[in-house]
Amino acid sequence: MANSKDNITNPNEHLEIPKWINEEYFAQVLNKDEPQYEKILSFKPVAAIPPGENFTSIMLRIHFDLQMRDGSTKHKTYIFKTMLAEDRGGKEIREGGIFDKELMMYQTYLPAFEELYRAAGEQIQLAPKCLHTDQRENGIHFVFEDLGVKKFRNVDRIQGLDLAHMKRSLRKLAEFHAAASVYAGKNGSYPDDFEEGFIAKDKLELHEQGFNVKARSYHKAMDGWGLEDQEKYLKSFVSQCFQR
Numbered sequence: 020m021a022n023s024k025d026n027i028t029n030p031n032e033h034l035e036i037p038k039w040i041n042e043e044y045f046a047q048v049l050n051k052d053e054p055q056y057e058k059i060l061s062f063k064p065v066a067a068i069p070p071g072e073n074f075t076s077i078m079l080r081i082h083f084d085l086q087m088r089d090g091s092t093k094h095k096t097y098i099f100k101t102m103l104a105e106d107r108g109g110k111e112i113r114e115g116g117i118f119d120k121e122l123m124m125y126q127t128y129l130p131a132f133e134e135l136y137r138a139a140g141e142q143i144q145l146a147p148k149c150l151h152t153d154q155r156e157n158g159i160h161f162v163f164e165d166l167g168v169k170k171f172r173n174v175d176r177i178q179g180l181d182l183a184h185m186k187r188s189l190r191k192l193a194e195f196h197a198a199a200s201v202y203a204g205k206n207g208s209y210p211d212d213f214e215e216g217f218i219a220k221d222k223l224e225l226h227e228q229g230f231n232v233k234a235r236s237y238h239k240a241m242d243g244w245g246l247e248d249q250e251k252y253l254k255s256f257v258s259q260c261f262q263r
Contacts, residue, residue, distance in 0.1 A: 027065060028065070030065075040081075041062070042062045047151065053085060053087075055088050056085040056086070060085065061082070061083065062081075063081075063082045064099070065080055067099075072176065075103070075117060076101060076118075080165065083095040083096070097163065097164070097165055098147070098162070098165050099162055102158035102159060111225075114222075120212055121161070122154075125149040128209075129145055129146050129149075132199065133145060135198050136194075145194065145198070148163065149161055234256070237256070241253055
Protein backbone atom coordinates (compact mmCIF):
# COMPACT_ATOMS: atom_id res chain seq x y z
CA MET A 20 0.00 0.00 0.00
CA ALA A 21 1.33 3.46 -0.86
CA ASN A 22 1.90 5.61 2.17
CA SER A 23 -1.35 7.58 2.57
CA LYS A 24 0.57 10.47 4.15
CA ASP A 25 1.59 11.42 0.61
CA ASN A 26 -2.02 12.32 -0.17
CA ILE A 27 -2.78 14.30 3.00
CA THR A 28 -3.37 18.02 2.61
CA ASN A 29 -3.03 20.51 5.45
CA PRO A 30 -5.35 23.56 5.10
CA ASN A 31 -3.33 25.52 7.66
CA GLU A 32 0.41 24.86 7.52
CA HIS A 33 1.06 27.55 10.13
CA LEU A 34 -1.00 25.91 12.87
CA GLU A 35 1.14 24.88 15.83
CA ILE A 36 0.14 21.39 16.99
CA PRO A 37 0.94 20.57 20.65
CA LYS A 38 3.63 17.89 21.00
CA TRP A 39 1.54 15.81 23.41
CA ILE A 40 -0.94 15.05 20.61
CA ASN A 41 0.87 11.91 19.50
CA GLU A 42 0.39 8.19 18.78
CA GLU A 43 0.46 7.27 22.45
CA TYR A 44 -2.42 9.63 23.23
CA PHE A 45 -4.69 7.86 20.74
CA ALA A 46 -3.87 4.30 21.83
CA GLN A 47 -6.93 4.04 24.09
CA VAL A 48 -9.17 5.45 21.35
CA LEU A 49 -7.92 2.91 18.81
CA ASN A 50 -8.18 0.03 21.28
CA LYS A 51 -11.87 0.79 21.69
CA ASP A 52 -12.79 1.95 18.19
CA GLU A 53 -10.57 -0.40 16.14
CA PRO A 54 -10.08 -3.50 18.35
CA GLN A 55 -8.66 -5.51 15.43
CA TYR A 56 -5.72 -3.20 14.81
CA GLU A 57 -2.26 -4.54 15.56
CA LYS A 58 0.00 -1.53 15.22
CA ILE A 59 0.20 2.02 13.90
CA LEU A 60 2.10 2.29 10.62
CA SER A 61 1.88 6.06 10.30
CA PHE A 62 0.50 8.98 12.27
CA LYS A 63 -0.02 12.51 11.00
CA PRO A 64 -2.04 15.35 12.62
CA VAL A 65 -3.01 18.28 10.39
CA ALA A 66 -5.39 21.22 10.62
CA ALA A 67 -9.00 20.22 10.01
CA ILE A 68 -10.09 23.63 8.71
CA PRO A 69 -8.42 26.62 7.04
CA PRO A 70 -7.53 29.84 8.86
CA GLY A 71 -10.49 32.08 9.71
CA GLU A 72 -13.03 29.28 10.02
CA ASN A 73 -12.77 28.80 13.79
CA PHE A 74 -12.01 31.15 16.65
CA THR A 75 -12.49 29.37 19.98
CA SER A 76 -10.53 26.13 19.57
CA ILE A 77 -7.96 24.16 17.60
CA MET A 78 -9.51 21.60 15.24
CA LEU A 79 -7.28 18.82 13.92
CA ARG A 80 -7.78 15.87 11.61
CA ILE A 81 -5.69 12.94 12.81
CA HIS A 82 -4.60 10.49 10.09
CA PHE A 83 -3.55 6.93 10.85
CA ASP A 84 -2.44 4.03 8.71
CA LEU A 85 -3.15 0.88 10.72
CA GLN A 86 -1.98 -2.67 10.31
CA MET A 87 -4.82 -5.01 11.18
CA ARG A 88 -4.54 -8.44 12.75
CA ASP A 89 -5.62 -10.15 9.54
CA GLY A 90 -2.66 -8.62 7.71
CA SER A 91 -4.62 -5.91 5.91
CA THR A 92 -4.03 -2.17 6.27
CA LYS A 93 -6.59 0.50 7.02
CA HIS A 94 -6.58 4.29 6.83
CA LYS A 95 -8.39 5.90 9.77
CA THR A 96 -9.11 9.52 10.63
CA TYR A 97 -10.46 11.29 13.70
CA ILE A 98 -11.31 14.89 14.49
CA PHE A 99 -9.54 16.24 17.55
CA LYS A 100 -10.73 19.42 19.27
CA THR A 101 -8.67 21.19 21.88
CA MET A 102 -8.53 24.60 23.54
CA LEU A 103 -6.44 27.53 22.37
CA ALA A 104 -3.18 28.27 24.15
CA GLU A 105 -3.62 30.45 27.22
CA ASP A 106 -1.80 33.38 25.62
CA ARG A 107 -3.77 33.08 22.36
CA GLY A 108 -7.29 33.49 23.65
CA GLY A 109 -7.52 30.27 25.63
CA LYS A 110 -7.67 32.08 28.97
CA GLU A 111 -10.81 33.99 27.97
CA ILE A 112 -12.42 30.86 26.49
CA ARG A 113 -11.68 28.91 29.66
CA GLU A 114 -13.08 31.64 31.89
CA GLY A 115 -16.23 31.74 29.75
CA GLY A 116 -16.86 28.07 30.54
CA ILE A 117 -17.54 27.14 26.92
CA PHE A 118 -15.64 23.85 26.98
CA ASP A 119 -16.99 22.90 30.41
CA LYS A 120 -20.53 23.08 29.05
CA GLU A 121 -19.54 21.25 25.88
CA LEU A 122 -18.05 18.49 28.01
CA MET A 123 -21.35 18.11 29.87
CA MET A 124 -23.23 18.02 26.59
CA TYR A 125 -21.16 15.20 25.10
CA GLN A 126 -20.80 13.20 28.29
CA THR A 127 -24.34 13.52 29.66
CA TYR A 128 -26.98 15.31 27.66
CA LEU A 129 -26.51 14.33 24.02
CA PRO A 130 -26.39 10.58 24.84
CA ALA A 131 -29.52 11.02 26.99
CA PHE A 132 -31.32 12.94 24.23
CA GLU A 133 -30.56 10.26 21.65
CA GLU A 134 -31.70 7.58 24.08
CA LEU A 135 -35.06 9.35 24.37
CA TYR A 136 -35.49 8.98 20.62
CA ARG A 137 -34.46 5.32 20.69
CA ALA A 138 -37.03 4.69 23.42
CA ALA A 139 -39.63 6.26 21.13
CA GLY A 140 -38.56 4.05 18.22
CA GLU A 141 -36.49 6.64 16.35
CA GLN A 142 -32.80 6.40 15.46
CA ILE A 143 -31.58 10.00 15.47
CA GLN A 144 -28.01 11.22 15.80
CA LEU A 145 -27.76 14.81 16.99
CA ALA A 146 -23.99 15.33 16.77
CA PRO A 147 -20.78 13.60 15.76
CA LYS A 148 -19.98 10.61 17.95
CA CYS A 149 -17.67 11.67 20.75
CA LEU A 150 -15.21 8.81 21.22
CA HIS A 151 -13.05 10.27 23.98
CA THR A 152 -12.89 13.24 26.35
CA ASP A 153 -9.93 14.28 28.39
CA GLN A 154 -8.80 17.04 30.74
CA ARG A 155 -5.08 17.77 30.80
CA GLU A 156 -2.56 20.50 30.03
CA ASN A 157 -4.95 23.04 31.60
CA GLY A 158 -7.59 22.24 28.99
CA ILE A 159 -10.47 20.04 27.86
CA HIS A 160 -10.13 17.90 24.75
CA PHE A 161 -12.42 15.83 22.52
CA VAL A 162 -11.94 13.07 19.97
CA PHE A 163 -14.81 12.79 17.46
CA GLU A 164 -15.64 10.54 14.57
CA ASP A 165 -14.63 12.15 11.28
CA LEU A 166 -17.89 12.98 9.50
CA GLY A 167 -15.87 13.64 6.35
CA VAL A 168 -15.73 9.86 5.93
CA LYS A 169 -19.53 9.97 5.49
CA LYS A 170 -19.18 12.72 2.87
CA PHE A 171 -20.17 15.58 5.17
CA ARG A 172 -18.26 18.80 4.62
CA ASN A 173 -18.14 22.29 6.07
CA VAL A 174 -20.13 24.91 4.22
CA ASP A 175 -18.41 28.12 3.18
CA ARG A 176 -19.43 30.42 6.04
CA ILE A 177 -19.51 33.40 3.65
CA GLN A 178 -21.86 31.73 1.17
CA GLY A 179 -24.03 30.03 3.79
CA LEU A 180 -26.49 27.18 3.22
CA ASP A 181 -28.80 26.61 0.29
CA LEU A 182 -32.52 26.19 1.02
CA ALA A 183 -32.48 22.39 1.16
CA HIS A 184 -29.66 22.28 3.67
CA MET A 185 -31.13 25.14 5.69
CA LYS A 186 -34.37 23.17 6.07
CA ARG A 187 -32.41 20.10 7.13
CA SER A 188 -30.42 22.12 9.66
CA LEU A 189 -33.57 23.61 11.16
CA ARG A 190 -35.09 20.13 11.41
CA LYS A 191 -32.01 18.90 13.28
CA LEU A 192 -32.20 21.92 15.58
CA ALA A 193 -35.88 21.17 16.23
CA GLU A 194 -35.01 17.54 17.06
CA PHE A 195 -32.44 18.79 19.54
CA HIS A 196 -34.79 21.25 21.25
CA ALA A 197 -37.60 18.72 21.42
CA ALA A 198 -35.37 16.19 23.17
CA ALA A 199 -33.98 18.86 25.51
CA SER A 200 -37.51 19.88 26.50
CA VAL A 201 -38.62 16.29 27.16
CA TYR A 202 -35.45 15.61 29.14
CA ALA A 203 -36.04 18.66 31.34
CA GLY A 204 -39.63 17.56 31.92
CA LYS A 205 -38.42 14.18 33.12
CA ASN A 206 -35.30 15.23 35.03
CA GLY A 207 -35.78 18.84 36.09
CA SER A 208 -33.90 22.01 35.23
CA TYR A 209 -30.45 22.10 33.69
CA PRO A 210 -27.44 23.39 35.68
CA ASP A 211 -27.13 27.13 36.18
CA ASP A 212 -24.16 27.13 33.79
CA PHE A 213 -26.65 26.79 30.94
CA GLU A 214 -28.67 29.84 31.98
CA GLU A 215 -26.25 32.11 30.11
CA GLY A 216 -24.42 31.81 26.84
CA PHE A 217 -20.96 32.98 25.91
CA ILE A 218 -21.92 36.62 26.50
CA ALA A 219 -22.53 36.55 30.25
CA LYS A 220 -23.95 39.48 32.19
CA ASP A 221 -20.91 39.78 34.46
CA LYS A 222 -18.59 40.02 31.44
CA LEU A 223 -20.68 42.41 29.34
CA GLU A 224 -18.12 45.24 29.38
CA LEU A 225 -15.35 42.90 28.22
CA HIS A 226 -17.49 41.66 25.33
CA GLU A 227 -18.43 45.22 24.36
CA GLN A 228 -14.76 46.15 24.16
CA GLY A 229 -14.01 43.17 21.94
CA PHE A 230 -17.01 43.81 19.72
CA ASN A 231 -16.11 47.45 19.25
CA VAL A 232 -12.67 46.44 17.98
CA LYS A 233 -14.33 44.18 15.40
CA ALA A 234 -16.93 46.84 14.58
CA ARG A 235 -14.26 49.39 13.67
CA SER A 236 -12.67 46.90 11.25
CA TYR A 237 -16.08 46.09 9.78
CA HIS A 238 -16.86 49.79 9.36
CA LYS A 239 -13.58 50.28 7.50
CA ALA A 240 -14.25 47.28 5.24
CA MET A 241 -17.70 48.61 4.26
CA ASP A 242 -16.01 51.51 2.48
CA GLY A 243 -14.84 49.14 -0.26
CA TRP A 244 -18.10 47.33 -0.92
CA GLY A 245 -19.59 49.78 -3.39
CA LEU A 246 -23.00 49.89 -1.69
CA GLU A 247 -25.73 52.21 -2.90
CA ASP A 248 -26.54 54.80 -0.22
CA GLN A 249 -23.39 53.65 1.53
CA GLU A 250 -23.35 56.59 3.93
CA LYS A 251 -26.77 55.60 5.27
CA TYR A 252 -25.54 52.11 6.16
CA LEU A 253 -22.32 53.39 7.69
CA LYS A 254 -24.18 55.82 9.95
CA SER A 255 -26.73 53.18 10.92
CA PHE A 256 -24.03 50.68 11.82
CA VAL A 257 -22.11 53.15 13.98
CA SER A 258 -25.22 54.24 15.89
CA GLN A 259 -26.10 50.63 16.69
CA CYS A 260 -22.66 49.47 17.77
CA PHE A 261 -21.12 52.35 19.66
CA GLN A 262 -24.03 53.82 21.60
CA ARG A 263 -25.40 52.28 24.79
